[in-house]
Amino acid sequence: MTLRDYIESLRHKTVAIIGIGVSNTPLLELLLAEGIRVTACDKRSREQMGEQAEHLEQLGCELHLGADYLKDLDADVIFRTPGLRPDVPEIAACVDRGAVLTSEMEVFFEVCPCTIIAVTGSDGKTTTTTIIAELLKAAGKRVWVGGNIGHPLLCEADGMLATDYAVLELSSFQLMTMKHSPHIAVVTNLAPNHLDVHRDMAEYVAAKENIFRHQSGEDVAVFNADNAVTAEQSRRAPGRARLFSRQDEVADGVFLRGEDIVCRSGGHERVIMTAGDIKIPGVHNVENYMAAIAAVDGLVPDEVIRDFAREFGGVEHRIELVRTYRGVRYYNDSIASSPSRTIAGLRSFHEKVILIAGGYDKHIPFDVLGPEIVE
Known part of the structure; x- marks a missing residue:
């Protein structure tokens, strides 16, 4: 259609x-x-x-x-x-x-003529989506970016070609009623979030699962093997399930071996780059790159990935250096609106951090954040 x-x-x-x-x-x-x-x-x-x-x-x-x-x-x-x-x-x-x-997004899935790659998760969605889109562009692909970032794509669908790529960031709110899934799905991680809207964690997870629930056997879904919820979800993927992990080697996907970021597929493996090649700070950004690599494997040459990682400075509001004043570096990490995101940001620094935080109550438990701040 x-x-x-x-x-x-x-x-x-x-x-x-x-x-x-x-x-x-x-x-x-x-x-x-x-x-x-x-x-x-x-x-x-x-x-x-x-x-x-x-x-x-x-x-x-x-x-x-x-x-x-x-x-x-x-x-x-x-x-x-x-x-x-x-x-x-x-x-x-x-x-x-x-x-x-x-919804606008659901209809887009019905009428889009090109390959759709979509990213969801509690943390890392925007950065991972941006990395995927920019890698495809660097490889010479025609790319449309939408969902939570970019701009609405439905009205532009008639201008898309079958050889293009639509790269989307999807929230749990968008996914709640989705009856279509992308050709390539990425779930970065899942932790309590938006419980001021969702009835409970189970409903939140179920909404996120729609990103791969309606896939065909030929589609691909990428999951975080280090996250208990997403690792369990990978067993229900209708198509090919790929994993990424900082902690363990995986049979199909991307993992960290020492400092090397390794991609394994069909029993063969190759080193894409090292963690040190990544310009943006934080181990969570190593995970974002591993998720993106698992998604674009076969679409983007390894050297393009490596060159891009060395130059890409990140997305605004995510550990963004605002200025240095009297020897103090001030960072804007205002996207960190949940405990898991805040923890990831704090772990990006080796020095002592003065944390300035606030916001409204999303009904998320803060048990894990307290000890991290004290530490």
Whole structure:
């Protein structure tokens, strides 16, 4: 199915788009331009939306705004914003009446003509996604980056070629209702996170598992062998399961032997580079590279990987050196919004660290973080 086919399938249906944010706005404008009947629902007031509300109404959109934005929700097809649970009563009632619940990302999987590589996990998603995308570009591939980073890709699907690569970072919120999986899936690790939205850890893990649950036998899934949850998940992969590990050698995947990063496939192994070749600090970034290498093995030459690792300075907000002032180095690691991420950041430094931390409660246990800070 192409994007054009999908739009035509909506021609005589009513569509509701919940959440007028970054991922849904391009879709909303596309459907309105095609003459599709669309109702846009957003909990922001008209005043909070400002000129955007007037702009959408001029395009022919019906708006449901404010605290009661889901009241009287009724449509044949409902696009859910990632941050909204799919089982809120108003949506559940529509689904019971026969509505199709989907999302911008789910439809992208249906219409994308090229190979999709997707990354999820509790930590390291953005860095690993970026490494994969940049390695493919360095190898001369045409690459589209989207999901949690980049920009929404659905509206660009008709411009993609079968020889291209779409590299996506996917959150648990996006994955909750996914019925499609990528050709190559990567799960960096899993630790308690977003328990202010998910009912419990089991639901969080189940959502993440959708990244490989619907794969075919010809697809590939990459898992962290050093993480108990992801190591167990690897046994349920429908296709080829590859592992990466800093602690042990693996039969199929990437591992650390001394300082050497080794890739093993089909009984053959080769040294890709050393951990010292990686410019960005931290053992967690060694893991990010191992995950990326397992994903692009066979697509990117080893020397391209090695040269890239020596030059790549990392992604902003991740152990990012802000400045040095009076002999003190100040780092921005604001992405570390969970204990596991904070611990990984702290372990990147050999000197004593002054930690400045704060944020809102995501209902995550802090038991493991306390001793690490004291140490």
